[in-house]
Amino acid sequence: MKIALYIEDGLEQIVLTPQNVTEKNVLAKLHDGAREMSIHRGEFYHCQGGWLRQGGSESSTIIALRPVTLPVRGKDEPELPTGASFGEH
Numbered sequence: 214m215k216i217a218l219y220i221e222d223g224l225e226q227i228v229l230t231p232q233n234v235t236e237k238n239v240l241a242k243l244h245d246g247a248r249e250m251s252i253h254r255g256e257f258y259h260c261q262g263g264w265l266r267q268g269g270s271e272s273s274t275i276i277a278l279r280p281v282t283l284p285v286r287g288k289d290e291p292e293l294p295t296g297a298s299f300g301e302h
Contacts, residue, residue: 214229214230214231214232214236215228215229215230215232216228216229216230217230242278243276243278246281247280247281248278248279248280248281249278249279249280249281250276250277250278251276251277251279252274252275252276252277253274253275253277254271254273254274254275255270255271255273255275262277
């Protein structure tokens with residue numbers, strides 16, 4: 214993974230460029246709308262938040278992706294019309 218920081222005129226960007234299929238597939242999950250993203254400080258070991266950390270330092274940044282859970286439809290709620298779905302933006 215190539216990582217670049219771009220800072221100009223108050224705009225700050227982190228650019229992630231995959232170098233193999235695995236990295237490309239992980240980055241695709243950032244854009245598919247089927248996951249919630251959260252950002253944390255730490256390293257890689259198991260922690261209460263459910264993501265992985267390692268070591269006790271807070272020097273790394275972790276981007277965690279979790280599958281979005283759709284609400285459960287109650288028995289008195291109408292079904293969605295054909296073609297409609299949750300999570301469309």
